[in-house]
Amino acid sequence: MTYDETKKVVLDIIADIAPDEDLSNLKSDLRLRDQVQLDSMDFLDIVMELRKRHGIEVPEAEYGRLASLDSCAEYLTPKFIALEAKR
Amino acid sequence: MNSSSHYDVVILGAGLSGLAAGVRLAHYGKKVCIFERHNAPGGLNSFYSIKGRKFDVGLHAVTNFVPQGVRGTALTRVLRQLRIDRSELDLCEQRRSRITFGREAAVTLNFSNQYALFESEVASHFPKASDGLKQLVERIKATDYSPDAPVLSARAVIKEYIHDLLLEDMLLCVPLFYGSAQEGDMSYSQFAMLFQASILEGLARPFEGIRPLIKVLLEKYRLGGGERRMKCGVSKLETKANKVTALVLDSGEIITADSVLSSIGALETHALFTQPSEDQAPEIKHEVKEGRVSFAETISIYEEQPTALGFSDETALFFNDSTRLDYSVPKDQVDTRCGVVCIPNHFNFGPDRKMPEGIVKITCLANYAQWAHLSEEKYRQDKALWYDKMQHSVLSYFPNLKPELLKSSLVQSDMFTPKTIKRYTGHLNGAIYGSPTKNIAGKTKFSNLYLCGTDQGFLGIIGAMLSGITMANTHILTKGVEA
Numbered sequence: 003m004t005y006d007e008t009k010k011v012v013l014d015i016i017a018d019i020a021p022d023e024d025l026s027n028l029k030s031d032l033r034l035r036d037q038v039q040l041d042s043m044d045f046l047d048i049v050m051e052l053r054k055r056h057g058i059e060v061p062e063a064e065y066g067r068l069a070s071l072d073s074c075a076e077y078l079t080p081k082f083i084a085l086e087a088k089r
Numbered sequence: 090m091n092s093s094s095h096y097d098v099v100i101l102g103a104g105l106s107g108l109a110a111g112v113r114l115a116h117y118g119k120k121v122c123i124f125e126r127h128n129a130p131g132g133l134n135s136f137y138s139i140k141g142r143k144f145d146v147g148l149h150a151v152t153n154f155v156p157q158g159v160r161g162t163a164l165t166r167v168l169r170q171l172r173i174d175r176s177e178l179d180l181c182e183q184r185r186s187r188i189t190f191g192r193e194a195a196v197t198l199n200f201s202n203q204y205a206l207f208e209s210e211v212a213s214h215f216p217k218a219s220d221g222l223k224q225l226v227e228r229i230k231a232t233d234y235s236p237d238a239p240v241l242s243a244r245a246v247i248k249e250y251i252h253d254l255l256l257e258d259m260l261l262c263v264p265l266f267y268g269s270a271q272e273g274d275m276s277y278s279q280f281a282m283l284f285q286a287s288i289l290e291g292l293a294r295p296f297e298g299i300r301p302l303i304k305v306l307l308e309k310y311r312l313g314g315g316e317r318r319m320k321c322g323v324s325k326l327e328t329k330a331n332k333v334t335a336l337v338l339d340s341g342e343i344i345t346a347d348s349v350l351s352s353i354g355a356l357e358t359h360a361l362f363t364q365p366s367e368d369q370a371p372e373i374k375h376e377v378k379e380g381r382v383s384f385a386e387t388i389s390i391y392e393e394q395p396t397a398l399g400f401s402d403e404t405a406l407f408f409n410d411s412t413r414l415d416y417s418v419p420k421d422q423v424d425t426r427c428g429v430v431c432i433p434n435h436f437n438f439g440p441d442r443k444m445p446e447g448i449v450k451i452t453c454l455a456n457y458a459q460w461a462h463l464s465e466e467k468y469r470q471d472k473a474l475w476y477d478k479m480q481h482s483v484l485s486y487f488p489n490l491k492p493e494l495l496k497s498s499l500v501q502s503d504m505f506t507p508k509t510i511k512r513y514t515g516h517l518n519g520a521i522y523g524s525p526t527k528n529i530a531g532k533t534k535f536s537n538l539y540l541c542g543t544d545q546g547f548l549g550i551i552g553a554m555l556s557g558i559t560m561a562n563t564h565i566l567t568k569g570v571e572a
Contacts (some may be wrong), residue, residue, distance in 0.1 A: 013139070017248060018172065019169055019172075020169055021169075021174065022157070022160065022165065022168075022169075022175070039160040039161055041161065041166070043169075043170060043562065046167075046458065046562070046566075046567055047170070050117055050566065050567075054116075054117060054118060
């Protein structure tokens with residue numbers, strides 16, 4: 003799993019949660035919330051979709067790590083790799 | 090224990106809140122089952138057919154309409170949370186509606202899905218109130234809907250900004266008819282929610298009425314793996330200590346669940362406890378008031394389009410025959426002095442679509458006790474009597490109406506009364522909007538029993554779905570987790 007693949011996973015989830023948002027020009031170093039309208043309910047859905055689709059758990063205290071696509075990649079990629087290793 | 094009779098979550102009632110909660114829970118892998126006593130889903134917003142003609146119950150309009158691209162509102166939130174594509178709902182906007190008070194020298198405030206119209210109408214009829222209205226609207230937009238917000242009287246808050254009793258009543262009129270379980274007044278947060286939904290946002294309708302919306306919800310629920318048992322109500326809730334331990338179905342079958350989400354009403358849920366003793370849930374009986382506000386509604390199907398009969402081309406009319414609005418349970422069977430006329434033909438369905446027949450609905454306040462115990466014959470006679478009276482009561486608001494045409498063009502009519510509401514929703518007293526006591530948090534004395542729907546307190550079709558979503562999220566999907 004690469005950083006780019008992780009970003010793709012997150013983008014796919016956001017596209018399903020918020021189909022009314024244009025995600026084509028997202029800057030990966032900027033906060034997602036500053037670029038697309040995502041409220042707290044939407045962020046919880048990102049967390050729950052990660053669990054449902056990929057078996058990735060994000061503890062509440064670490065929600066902040068999902069702020070931008072870059073931070074998502076940094077935080078989630080090791081989790082994906084650890085999960086792959088287990089399989 | 091037989092695993093097929095144990096669920097993560099059981100939902101009571103397949104109305105819009107129950108279905109929306111079910112969609113969320115099933116989507117996130119919960120083993121969930123909805124139990125519905127009736128054969129049709131939809132609850133307060135259901136549908137039926139007579140002689141092959143389709144009727145909607147309730148639905149005048151879907152409130153909370155905002156144009157595509159407007160985000161952060163209730164409609165967008167519901168669509169996102171349920172993964173519904175906006176085009177699936179086929180929402181068609183209203184043309185224009187009005188609030189008319191008084192017969193002679195009547196005052197009319199027109200409104201549409203462009204709030205500027207309503208604002209200018211208030212400015213021209215109540216020039217002194219313009220600034221007050223602006224401030225009131227700012228307050229409405231900033232309303233705190235959290236369970237901890239203090240419960241205020243809508244009238245008291247309006248009075249802070251508006252010093253004209255006629256305008257105060259006119260501002261309250263639409264929110265009261267579209268959702269108040271309380272007589273004469275409503276809680277400020279309920280007022281704000283409904284004013285936002287109907288006047289600041291707007292009214293819309295799917296061309297096919299409520300059916301496509303329910304169909305979308307059922308399909309999402311089914312795809313998520315949700316189970317549904319129709320014609321299968323829950324007749325008892327067994328409890329031990331502070332938990333619901335089992336559910337007894339109408340058939341006598343016993344079901345267990347980790348959590349129970351009830352959309353059937355607070356007191357209606359309370360009545361299911363097998364031991365409704367004082368120590369079990371004393372707070373419910375004493376603190377929750379019985380709802381009494383109920384409606385009668387006539388629905389008339391005409392061969393001609395409504396404008397050909399002399400109706401205006403408006404979508405809805407909120408009428409009141411005097412300068413003060415008496416939103417209360419009438420002594421008589423029906424109060425025809427005030428009410429709502431809705432003409433489903435008058436939404437903008439586009440140039441290629443037109444309803445083949447004219448439909449006119451008239452809704453008035455009604456008294457459950459005056460309808461509940463009539464013999465079948467008397468009930469039928471009284472319905473016919475009040476059908477005529479209700480039609481008559483709105484004639485003066487449409488000066489071009491041709492009463493003789495109304496008769497000759499009528500192909501079918503139907504009417505629901507408080508008794509009908511009781512029969513199909515189970516609401517005590519046929520109380521259309523449930524109890525005046527709302528439980529915004531949705532928590533009960535039982536640690537695994539939650540309320541959603543009418544008695545939780547988010548109102549309207551979109552509001553009901555938001556209620557189910559919010560309760561499922563808060564109490565089951567993210568229990569103990571803060572965003």
